[in-house]
Amino acid sequence: MATIIFLKHVLDYLGGVVDSPPAGAPRILSHPAFTGILWGVLAIAIMMFSGQTSRFIYIDF
Amino acid sequence: MRYLAYDMPARVAIRAIDSTRGATYLAFGNSLIEAAFDSAAFAENMNPEPAVALNAGLGGTSSVQHLLLLREALRRDPTIKVVIYGFYDFQLSETGKLKNADLIGNYAISYYLNPEIALRYYQMSPRDRLEFEVMRRLPMMVERGKLWQKVELLRRALGGIGMPHEQNNRFGRAADFNLLEATREDFVSACARWSAPTAGLSRPILEIIRESQAHGAKLVFVEMPMPPFHQQTYYNLPQWSRYRSKLRELVTQTGSEYVSASDWISDPAEFVDHLHLGQAGAQDFTRRLALYIRSQSGKGSM
Amino acid sequence: MIFNTFDYYILFLLPAALAFKLAPIPWRPWVIALSASGFFVYFSLRGFGGVLGALCLAIFIWECAVSRLYRPGALICALGIVQSIVLLVIFKYWNYFTGLVLRGPAAVRWHWSGAFLPLGISFFTFEFIHYAVDRYRGKTVPGSAGEYLAFILFFPTMVAGPIKRYQDFLPKLRAADATLLDVRVGVTRILVGLTKKFAIADLMTAFTNHLNATDIARADRRVLPLWLLAYGIKIYFDFAGYSDIAIGSARLFGIVVPENFDWPYFRSNIAEFWTYWHISLSRWLIDYVFIPLGGSRVAPMRIYANLIVTMFVSGVWHGAGTNFVVWGLWHGMLLSGHRIWRTAIGNPSPTTPKLIFGWLSTFVMVNLGWAFFCMDLPTARFFLERMFLG
Numbered sequence: 128m129a130t131i132i133f134l135k136h137v138l139d140y141l142g143g144v145v146d147s148p149p150a151g152a153p154r155i156l157s158h159p160a161f162t163g164i165l166w167g168v169l170a171i172a173i174m175m176f177s178g179q180t181s182r183f184i185y186i187d188f
Numbered sequence: 189m190r191y192l193a194y195d196m197p198a199r200v201a202i203r204a205i206d207s208t209r210g211a212t213y214l215a216f217g218n219s220l221i222e223a224a225f226d227s228a229a230f231a232e233n234m235n236p237e238p239a240v241a242l243n244a245g246l247g248g249t250s251s252v253q254h255l256l257l258l259r260e261a262l263r264r265d266p267t268i269k270v271v272i273y274g275f276y277d278f279q280l281s282e283t284g285k286l287k288n289a290d291l292i293g294n295y296a297i298s299y300y301l302n303p304e305i306a307l308r309y310y311q312m313s314p315r316d317r318l319e320f321e322v323m324r325r326l327p328m329m330v331e332r333g334k335l336w337q338k339v340e341l342l343r344r345a346l347g348g349i350g351m352p353h354e355q356n357n358r359f360g361r362a363a364d365f366n367l368l369e370a371t372r373e374d375f376v377s378a379c380a381r382w383s384a385p386t387a388g389l390s391r392p393i394l395e396i397i398r399e400s401q402a403h404g405a406k407l408v409f410v411e412m413p414m415p416p417f418h419q420q421t422y423y424n425l426p427q428w429s430r431y432r433s434k435l436r437e438l439v440t441q442t443g444s445e446y447v448s449a450s451d452w453i454s455d456p457a458e459f460v461d462h463l464h465l466g467q468a469g470a471q472d473f474t475r476r477l478a479l480y481i482r483s484q485s486g487k488g489s490m
Numbered sequence: 491m492i493f494n495t496f497d498y499y500i501l502f503l504l505p506a507a508l509a510f511k512l513a514p515i516p517w518r519p520w521v522i523a524l525s526a527s528g529f530f531v532y533f534s535l536r537g538f539g540g541v542l543g544a545l546c547l548a549i550f551i552w553e554c555a556v557s558r559l560y561r562p563g564a565l566i567c568a569l570g571i572v573q574s575i576v577l578l579v580i581f582k583y584w585n586y587f588t589g590l591v592l593r594g595p596a597a598v599r600w601h602w603s604g605a606f607l608p609l610g611i612s613f614f615t616f617e618f619i620h621y622a623v624d625r626y627r628g629k630t631v632p633g634s635a636g637e638y639l640a641f642i643l644f645f646p647t648m649v650a651g652p653i654k655r656y657q658d659f660l661p662k663l664r665a666a667d668a669t670l671l672d673v674r675v676g677v678t679r680i681l682v683g684l685t686k687k688f689a690i691a692d693l694m695t696a697f698t699n700h701l702n703a704t705d706i707a708r709a710d711r712r713v714l715p716l717w718l719l720a721y722g723i724k725i726y727f728d729f730a731g732y733s734d735i736a737i738g739s740a741r742l743f744g745i746v747v748p749e750n751f752d753w754p755y756f757r758s759n760i761a762e763f764w765t766y767w768h769i770s771l772s773r774w775l776i777d778y779v780f781i782p783l784g785g786s787r788v789a790p791m792r793i794y795a796n797l798i799v800t801m802f803v804s805g806v807w808h809g810a811g812t813n814f815v816v817w818g819l820w821h822g823m824l825l826s827g828h829r830i831w832r833t834a835i836g837n838p839s840p841t842t843p844k845l846i847f848g849w850l851s852t853f854v855m856v857n858l859g860w861a862f863f864c865m866d867l868p869t870a871r872f873f874l875e876r877m878f879l880g
Contacts, residue, residue, distance in 0.1 A: 146675055162674060165681075172689045174335065176689040347696040350712065350716070351709055
């Protein structure tokens, strides 16, 4: 249960719900480079999936 | 990104144009001509006249993209002497008013093939023009269709779980092409709109005519074969006959040819969906087209 | 959807947040009020009622003017409540009620063919009501007109919440000063929200687009639970994603607004689910419906009735349709049933099997309820019959 709660707090931190990672979390999570990589991954995911409501689905490919 | 987009249909079509030499006949337009024109069968049926035919048809495109592909082909092949443009319904009359967000998939060639032409013909708002100028400089945005294609295929796979199998062909889901047909009321009102005395050929089409003539090529507009359903529902209407007469007149006034081939293929089995010919239908169509062009050559009009 | 447009970020969020940061403190509420007014007009013109929708900006100005008359214990506060309910009835429920009550030519005559919903009406009316009630009760200070306008017009939360409380918002507005931490957290939250929306919620529509009578009839019935589950996933990630973007956007101003979701699908009973699902609405319903009805300080049968009525209101708020009423009543009965169960068994210490059972049964019951939320009643009934009976 403690592990589940810890994971929840880590995910909350990654999701921007809390400002800092929980005690015991890897220090890299607080590093600005990690934040940059996280933003990059999210931006790519957004770009990849953002075409689902466009007219594109009817165009030949 | 260009590497990832290497096999996108538009890039493949442009490479085919760039690598062909000595073409004398060029067919272009959207997926109808892409499906229906068999280059090898055309060359064979033009015997004994030596013919090298190039099919530059590209699905999911409008007259603006057709103009871009024509310019590319004429630039690469000075030997082209006949240009065959396949169309259906109101494609010679309709003017495009696309937003920048619509320039995806094969429309995206407007970003990198003479981008000034898209800006000239698409009547974009200032905001869209700015967005266009920014996006065309970002390869990832230009080819976003490549990424979206993978997600769309995933969606279709997920959506197909537990559902009856959907018919697909090389252009996509067959059922989607029903959606490209207008309702009867919309079709009739479009006939009236484009038959009006002040209505003419669209600006990109006029430019296609001008480019062909400047090159010294004969332009042949081909009203593409339509399945019996489309014939009966739309093309048998008197409103369509009036529009077609006007269209023929507008085209021939420019010195181009107009061929009404919409009833050339009467067997619905030769169509793979509501719009596209299958392989057998394509061979039939191409053979008849070649015969027509040979007969016109004999009369000296080509 | 507004949060997925470049216009929201380029024309409104980023310039407004920057202007808020740079403006002198007394001007800051007006920076929000003016930028939000532009936001309201712009997006109304682009799809929320057109010109008429844009003119509904006058509602906020009127509300601000009336709110200046509120005093603790003054009956004028009732006007604030009544006019908010009238706005909801007219814009959101008029055609539903007239269609329900009238028939034939009368229904046609009273049908409002040009009906539209002003942007964010379901949310801003609830904030109007909260302010009127809490001013009546003396639970909040008036603040200035600019501060109240900033509260009701705060555009990150205007469209889909979270539903704010003035007494929470005002001190944060006065002390707001965005730091790099706020920017980092805010941007992260916005990106996470967009990812939830596009990568998960929109992907689930590959399944949920089939939730219609034609496809339900054609499908292999073993796939039907998957479609319902997909809807449950979609609605959570859609709404949670929206809330993330709203909360992240507010953070760029240096303002922390309430959370709206806290892992609701992992809760082990229905009461906990509603504590952590759409938190700001649940708290609003508790404070302004459940407690005024007597809450849980009355006889048991009254408590159950209060729960059912509260969830009935929740259902009606979610949409103008009988299926939403049924959905609300479904949850009202689940909450009442849970309360009866807890009263009967006391408060034993939770064991792992009990927690798993509790979680599973809550998850299943909540997802079954979505059938009423996403389909009209005949289709929902057909769906459930096919799923359970074949």
